[in-house]
Amino acid sequence: MTTGMTLLGGALGLLVVGGVFVYSEGAVRVDVREKTRNGEHIHLIVPAVVLPVAARLVPRDKLKDLPRKIGPWLPTIKVASEELARCPDGPLVEVDSNREHVRIHKLGRSLFIDVDSEEETVHVSFPLQAAADAVSQLAR
Amino acid sequence: MFAFAALAMPADRWIHVRVTESGPDGDRVRINIPLSLAEAVLPTIKADKFCKGKVKLEGHAFDQVDLRAILEAVRKAQDNQYVTVESKHENVEVAKAGEFLRIKVHEDREGAGKAAGAQKAGSTVDIKIPFKVANALLSGSSDELDVLAAIRALGEYPNLELVTVNDENDSVRIWVDSSNYAD
Numbered sequence: 001m002t003t004g005m006t007l008l009g010g011a012l013g014l015l016v017v018g019g020v021f022v023y024s025e026g027a028v029r030v031d032v033r034e035k036t037r038n039g040e041h042i043h044l045i046v047p048a049v050v051l052p053v054a055a056r057l058v059p060r061d062k063l064k065d066l067p068r069k070i071g072p073w074l075p076t077i078k079v080a081s082e083e084l085a086r087c088p089d090g091p092l093v094e095v096d097s098n099r100e101h102v103r104i105h106k107l108g109r110s111l112f113i114d115v116d117s118e119e120e121t122v123h124v125s126f127p128l129q130a131a132a133d134a135v136s137q138l139a140r
Numbered sequence: 141m142f143a144f145a146a147l148a149m150p151a152d153r154w155i156h157v158r159v160t161e162s163g164p165d166g167d168r169v170r171i172n173i174p175l176s177l178a179e180a181v182l183p184t185i186k187a188d189k190f191c192k193g194k195v196k197l198e199g200h201a202f203d204q205v206d207l208r209a210i211l212e213a214v215r216k217a218q219d220n221q222y223v224t225v226e227s228k229h230e231n232v233e234v235a236k237a238g239e240f241l242r243i244k245v246h247e248d249r250e251g252a253g254k255a256a257g258a259q260k261a262g263s264t265v266d267i268k269i270p271f272k273v274a275n276a277l278l279s280g281s282s283d284e285l286d287v288l289a290a291i292r293a294l295g296e297y298p299n300l301e302l303v304t305v306n307d308e309n310d311s312v313r314i315w316v317d318s319s320n321y322a323d
Binding site: 072076090 | 169321
């Protein structure tokens with residue numbers, strides 16, 4: 001076997017292992033659709049493993065008081081996300097009115113938030129653990 | 141072995157809150173929270189008057205009344221309606237029914253219910269608290285309510301209707317069961 005083939009095999013192996021890791025950590029999905037005629041549609045899917053890293057890269061001066069404000073709530077966020085991940089799947093909050101419908105439900109180890117209002121529909125979903133990790137990075 | 145362990149574990153208890161406004165424009169809110177989540181999260185919250193699952197009651201006269209003694213006396217007594225307050229617009233009843241303390245409040249709406257055959261209008265509040273939960277709530281010092289202990293005590297009841305409020309416009313229901321859906 002040539003060195004080139006060995007390197008290619010190694011790279012492919014790394015790619016597969018990396019892909020499995022990224023897949024296992026889940027993804028953050030944001031989908032916003034405005035209901036106006038030329039309304040915008042924003043669709044974003046980010047691997048959850050990127051979240052804590054991205055949070056780390058945010059310039060400290062942009063966060064200012066955030067660590068002081070979030071800091072006391074970190075244990076609560078950590079415990080809540082762990083406990084929620086353990087809970088059975090199901091709806092946590094449902095609000096229905098003439099103007100909007102809001103759903104927050106838990107499925108697997110992720111939290112799903114759906115808002116359907118007169119102006120737009122918003123869907124956000126994220127793995128609970130990744131969100132807790134990102135928040136703790138922001139609070140550092 | 142794990143299957144047996146899972147079978148032996150008590151089912152998750154959920155506290156449900158449902159608020160329904162009447163009429164075509166009425167809002168509807170349903171909240172389902174696992175008691176285990178509340179139990180895990182409450183000790184971590186350190187807010188102004190809320191710490192380690194306990195609420196500080198400042199400025200209340202609870203230290204002048206021995207609520208625990210009153211509660212214990214009622215718990216040991218026979219089932220009966222212990223307090224009845226009847227006024228022109230409001231009736232309040234406090235009763236003991238088995239292991240539960242029941243509080244019923246009916247408030248008449250001004251001028252309502254005058255028409256023949258009209259339903260009794262106004263608001264009705266029905267609260268049903270197990271003595272075990274009430275005791276747990278009062279298990280801290282005299283100027284605090286131990287919410288965490290009360291939540292733990294609530295977990296012992298498979299199905300429990302805690303609060304029902306009905307008036308012409310809204311209805312509120314708070315209950316505990318082992319289903320993760322409100323209905």
